[in-house]
Amino acid sequence: MLKKINPFNITKAVDLSTEEIESLWIDVAGGDADAVFKPTSLMPLLILGGKGSGKTHWMRYYSFPLQLFRFHSREVRPLEGLREDGYIGIYVLLGGLNFERFRGRGQSDELWRGLFEYYFELWLTQEIVQTLCSIKSADSGLTKYEPSVCAEIQKLFSDPPASSLLTFKELLEWCASLQQELDYDINNVLYSGRFTTRIRATRGTLIFGIPKLLSEIVEEFRELTFSYQLDELENITEGQQRYVQSLIRERKAPATFRIGSRLYGIKTHETYSDDEINREGSEFKQIVLDHRLRQNSEQWDDFADQMVLRRLQVFGALTERSVSIRSIEHIFENPDLSRDSDVVFKMIGSPPPGTGRHFDRLLKVLKEGLAQGRAPGISSQRDIERIAKAVELPGHPVLEKINMLTLYQGWYRNHSLPKLADQIAVQAADFTAGKSKGAYATRVQHYSSDMVAQLLRDEGKQIPLQFGLKNFIRMAEGLPRTLVVALRNIWDLAIYNEREEFIDRISKEDQANGLLDTAEWFMQTMRKPGADGTAIRTAIERIARLFETNRFADKPVECSLLGFAVLERELTDKTQSLLQVSEQRSFLIRTTREEIDRNSQERLAKFQLNATLAPKWSLPIARRGIVKFSPGVVDIIFDPARAGDFEDFHKSWKAKMTAPFFGGTRKQEAQTTPSLFEPDE
């Protein structure tokens, strides 16, 4: 049982307190996060990941406020603790600095660059001096070094203050006044026409100079790595990133950088240092958080389980002291939708033998086929009734649907339907008698999920079919925040709908609605502003519509379709770029294994729709089906202006999977010439 508290309300690490960051930390790297983050290493590290992949949590975990928190727990003095840790993390959230103001207003780019660099120096100086203030207030051992550190820092400025500053606080205030002077100048340059700010430090003077002098003056800092942890790099412009890249290239011990950015956030690796380009392995190392988790599903499952348990514990939602993840899983209602269960049969209203909407549909298309001369082997109404009877398996609607699917597949190939129906009846009988191998069994294994979805949709039940924690973890695709948001939405609904004091069951409706809300949230949150954002949103919706059409077709081209393959180099430059942005925004997941095209023998890139979106279009979440699209089709999908072309394709795509014509015209034979848009089966 759980208390009616939502432990998933806080979804972003920036909103967590120092204590919460510490207590919610899960060591994802197999028990040794330090081996990944390498906080004492002087090699700069880029921590990349999709939105909500945990970058900020990583960077804050290794920042000084968290170190200080741990020193208290370890009962060590901060100076001693820092010496033991071997590093100090200076965390800076770049998004809060409004760096977009450094441009325009009739001033040259060169001037803005100089001002930005100075501003950045001042900002990081304030961050480090503020950290010194914190250390001093927690450990008086730093006081003896204060006058000399302050004096040496002032000497780094080309134009030091008029009277000497003796304390960190005074130094901090002076630096803040210099920065405000610059803020004021920027805000007024439009009217004044000129800057009055004097630039008192050049690139790196303070950023590298201060750590160096600290390590020389403060005994406990002698072996310390000063790690500037710059988060949200995506929020600064390309030119400004070039400056940060220059700092990475020109870094001087004992200073280094840990840079957090979204996948699309790195706009350049170029530097101002003789226009050199920073390269991975030589100037920096890189980790992509969500890729790591996606590539190791065991690690992701384990991480997610721990994260859920930890949240429940930390935010006080548990009624018992110790619970296992298995007992949490049991709280989620998880109906058995397998072919053996009678749940689906009951959900579709327990229809009498040979009835139900799936039979209505079969009879309708057979009659139409007969009328149009498009039903091989059928010459009368009696044949139709015989076929319907042959595919009947009372009480087993999923198997009946499998029978119908087999029939549609043979129909598409122009097989005689009465004969085929007889064969299907035999195969189904064998299967129900326990023969678990062969084509029929494979079909059951592959298509059951799609057939359940069809049965429920026919009954007007358009609910997602993903229930239970394991599925939610799978759907989050290695993005912890997506999982937290899904659970937050589900918990909100469960709390709202539960009348008792405690929650001992989360209904399938609450789960389904929570997932639908999460899919909407994902579409809104991950999108990109601007024209590209519109193109990507349109493309994702189009891809999802195609997959949805496939899932609910008479004869789907693929089972559990959630991905597509394409010869990427044949795409237009624009489509390639949009595809890349879709991937960076986590709408599409590039699957690691490429596919060889059977015709051209070329390697095809494979992409899968993010499973978080699946409920919005009633799609599956298993990564099974992949359809090959021609480059021309993918170009159409990614071009919002080609709505007409897309609708034509969608129409032909749907027709190809629909009985009785399967894409052919009334006069044509069932086997038709493949069209431009024909999906490769």
Add this chain to the structure above:
Amino acid sequence: MIHYDYFFRKKLSIEAAWSEDWDILLSSWDNSARVKKCYELATAKRKLWLIHPEYQIAAEDLPVEECFTIAGDEAEGVQALIVKLEQMGFDLKTAKLAVDITGMLRPHIALLTRFLQIKGCRRFDAIYAEPTSYNDRENTKFTSGDVIEVREIIGFEGHNRVSQDREVLIVAPGFDDVLLREIVSHKERAERIQIFGLPSLQPDMYQHNVLKALGVDTPLPEETSGIRRFASAFDPFAMSTELSSIVSGYRLRSAATRFYLAPLGTKTQMLGAALYYLTECQHGMLSILYPISSSHIPGPSVGISRAWLFKIDFDLCDSLERRSKALHDDQEIAK
């Protein structure tokens, strides 16, 4: 906090010509009935239409009267306009100036107000005409292109501080929910306060406004206490007062709060935000944000229901600021 009720406002007739003896009227052409009506009723020695290229109005639909194109961003556009006015022989310190803000783009409203203050103008009249309705009710779009970026309005950029411990986004949502989403996403870690226009321009517009603001991480009703505020939709001074109240309330709790204002609703809300900034927040930790769109839809409104005149008096701003400062100093001494 400062009460801005001291500023003068009056309702203008929409039946007869106004007898205001202005030297010049500036009005942005958006092809709407209310803008045309105000231009017609205003009694000014000279009238100048301002053309915003963002409206993408065809040449044949532009007015035949004297025009000036405001090109570029708000800084380039307003700067060029000021030069134009000076070339036309107006001394901005003494000229009797009327600015119809009805069709003007929001960043330009803010920056023009600041530019006039810098140029020594002591007061000017702002005109705003309310529509009877909008073309597509709550689904009316005011921007047609894509949001290129969300940024601070030039000249309304506050100071940043290393010690800033929280960010607060005060947003006045309009019908265009795309703009709201862009703002929220840009400052997603900020606490959010919404100011709704109430009384609204028309009775149903408040409901529409609330409806369109739903869905962007909508808080539950019990969570809205203190984060849902109201200010008269037509009155810039009500907006200024509300902002002053919200910000001073936060400042009492924490001086290191960084504020962002995003007036996305009526044009008068933007004027009110600009006035508040110029009176209380120059050199403070507060900025005005706006989602910059590539194009805007000209004149999506229907008819004209009321017209207003607001006297923007910079001397009064100075007095109020001095008084507020004195009060603040007294309180500090008393502590």
